[in-house]
Amino acid sequence: MPKVVKQRSSNVADAVTTSKASKSRLNCWIKRLRQPLLLAAAGAFSVLGFAPWSWWPTALLSMAVLAFCLHDSTPKQAFRQGYAFGLGLFAVGIAWVHISIDQFGGLPLPVSLTLMLLLAAYLSLYPALACWLSRKFPCGNPYLQILLFAACWVLGEFARGYLLTGFPWLALGYSQLDGLLSAWFPLSGVAGVSLVTTIVAGALALTVAQRQWPAAALALCTLGGSFSLSFIQFISPNGDPVDVALVQGNIEQSLRWQPDQEWPTMLKYLDLTRPHYEADLIIWPEAAVPAVEPMAQEYLDNLNYVATHNDTTVVSGIVDYNFDTRQFYNTLIVLGKQQKPLYEYRYHSANRYQKHHLLPIGEFVPFGELLRPIAPLFNLPMSSFSRGDYTQANLVANGYTIAPAICYEIAFPEQLRRSVNEQTDFLLTVSNDAWFGDSIGPQQHMEIARARAKELGRPLLRATNTGVTAAVDAYGEEIARLPMFSADVLRLPIQRMTGVTPFSQLGHWPVWLVIMLTFALVALVQLKDRKAAD
Structure with missing residues (x-):
């Protein structure tokens, strides 16, 4: 009897240990998936910033969530974070593509849904690469890091609009057409609006992440200054x-x-x-x-x-x-x-x-x-x-x-x-x-x-x-x-x-200039840091 009792106790202990291990693995997976799911939800939430809702703050806040999560991320982590955000954005934002495939494409429903999801998966590569690039070249100055994130994001939108014939749908700037940042459209086009929106989102994220109150002032001044630009008239x-x-x-x-x-x-x-x-x-x-x-x-x-x-x-x-x-x-x-x-x-x-x-x-x-x-x-x-x-x-x-x-x-x-x-x-x-x-x-x-x-x-x-x-x-x-x-x-x-308008004369060249100057500044900062380390 004692041997039987001992054996049963051992089995119970093993079962408890196995249960604890399984629970630990489950908790580990939950922790791993928590941030990607949050970012996918943020990407989906940003769709409310576009028509027919046009709630412009939602896209701005969603980008701020992404910028906050990128804080101190490695390039590999940043890629996954950007991909999760993009998957939420495109899976929800272009779900209407499925209608044409399903009703006029002559394909079974599972196949048409798969094709739509594959399109969303492909488009998500661009925000993923933009986030990866923004963390590939980190710099000590948090404000320069914000500018780098904005430059990389717009560079990703440019690439998405040109490669494989281009699909520039849901560029971030369109979400601000009825918002405080809309005055940038005649100045720098939709890409310029995307750039400024990402800068504001990055400043908000920096405020929360590091209690950098000057960053909050930067965001508020950018929003207020952008509204003031609306009083400048280029046409009559x-x-x-x-x-x-x-x-x-x-x-x-x-x-x-x-x-x-x-x-x-x-x-x-x-x-x-x-x-x-x-x-x-x-x-x-x-x-x-x-x-x-x-x-x-x-x-x-x-x-x-x-x-x-x-x-x-x-x-x-x-x-x-x-x-x-x-x-x-x-x-x-x-x-x-x-x-x-x-x-x-x-x-x-x-x-x-x-x-x-x-x-x-x-x-x-x-x-x-x-x-x-x-x-x-x-x-x-x-x-x-x-x-x-x-x-x-x-x-x-x-x-x-x-x-x-x-x-x-x-x-x-x-x-x-x-x-x-x-x-x-x-x-x-x-x-x-x-x-x-x-x-x-x-x-x-x-x-x-x-x-x-x-x-x-x-x-x-x-x-x-x-x-x-x-x-x-x-x-x-x-x-x-x-x-x-x-x-x-x-x-x-x-x-x-x-x-x-300035945009009709110059196009997106001012935006390209900002992108090139940003990368030049980052390169100079990193070169200076290397020399200091030597």
């Missing part, structure tokens, strides 16, 4: 307001490229436009005319005739197909009055715009010969476009000059900036966000368009198939919009402006 009204009509056809995405729906769609746009021929400018959305341009000449000639004799202009999206080169182009054409002396629309006339920055998968398929047979996702209608030139002349419509961008292109500020000059009257973007349903995607797209107006100091006209169709003034404020998923026309007077 020019002439009388222009009567503009923006047409929203609300054609279901599943019907847009059906051959038997070509004429019903084209007739619908004519019916919507007919009561508004007295407007100076009439704007139709991207590919509003579903027939390819060479095959729609009779329809276009009639529309051109009606617009000309009503003393107005119709700017419309259409697909052009060159039979000689066998190339498709996503195109904007001008019908009716164009400029004085008056001349009319002709096929292949120079007064047109061909989209340059194409959307991967949607408008061109990398390695198409390999991918197209795999799934319908890689063989969507109109997914074989060719690129137009990077810089193209402004459209001329009824004597007004228009700098255009088609759909996704509006997210690339430098490209649009190259097309804007002192004579530009309007910015124009046409789109079709029906791919993304009733999600936050179209709202984010609209927010990006507003930022271009504020950066370049020109009113922006936005015509879309299902919404958001809206007009924005030269200060980035939305004037009016149509309800989404409605067939309607938004008609209103738009005030033209004269003058140029």
Whole structure:
């Protein structure tokens, strides 16, 4: 009996020891996961700073949480921290991408969700590398460290906007469009706003981490000074307001490229436009005319005739197909009055715009010969476009000059900036966000368009198939919009402006200069420290 009791006691002791060890390992894993989960939650929380919520302090505070966690981190730890933050940001912020993959890509739900998560995982590499770089070159001065973190973050956003055709969505600066830091848009563009926002977030984090009260003063002075900048005006009204009509056809995405729906769609746009021929400018959305341009000449000639004799202009999206080169182009054409002396629309006339920055998968398929047979996702209608030139002349419509961008292109500020000059009257973007349903995607797209107006100091006209169709003034404020998923026309007077903003002249060069000077200062500090150590 004693041996049995002893054996049982030993088993109980072993079980207790095993339980304690398991509990210890569990606690260890909880501790390891606590910070990544916190940062992922902070990244997800920052999405509230973007449209449709636009609660600008949430993005600022989320960045402050990231900056606080980076304090005293090793480069390896910083990489993991930045990746966790990015995963929360993109998994929530671009979840709407799943709608187009699921509904129009022809893939099973698990596969479409996996693809969306893989995209978020890829995009998270950029904030991860930015955080890694900011801790790879630590310096003794905490304020220089803040500047280094901001420079690295913006460098990561630049890289994300250019590599693999670029995906600049959810750049931090957009979250401040309705906040105290928005005055930096006409000065330094969205990248400059990202830079200043990260500096403020870093100063707040330093205040909490090291009780550096001068850092709190730096944050408050930056916010207050940025608000004061809003009183500086670079532009002024020019002439009388222009009567503009923006047409929203609300054609279901599943019907847009059906051959038997070509004429019903084209007739619908004519019916919507007919009561508004007295407007100076009439704007139709991207590919509003579903027939390819060479095959729609009779329809276009009639529309051109009606617009000309009503003393107005119709700017419309259409697909052009060159039979000689066998190339498709996503195109904007001008019908009716164009400029004085008056001349009319002709096929292949120079007064047109061909989209340059194409959307991967949607408008061109990398390695198409390999991918197209795999799934319908890689063989969507109109997914074989060719690129137009990077810089193209402004459209001329009824004597007004228009700098255009088609759909996704509006997210690339430098490209649009190259097309804007002192004579530009309007910015124009046409789109079709029906791919993304009733999600936050179209709202984010609209927010990006507003930022271009504020950066370049020109009113922006936005015509879309299902919404958001809206007009924005030269200060980035939305004037009016149509309800989404409605067939309607938004008609209103738009005030033209004269003058140029610093961003329209210099672009992002001031931001690049700050980044280069920051790295130069860090290198000098580290060189000085090495010499002192020797």
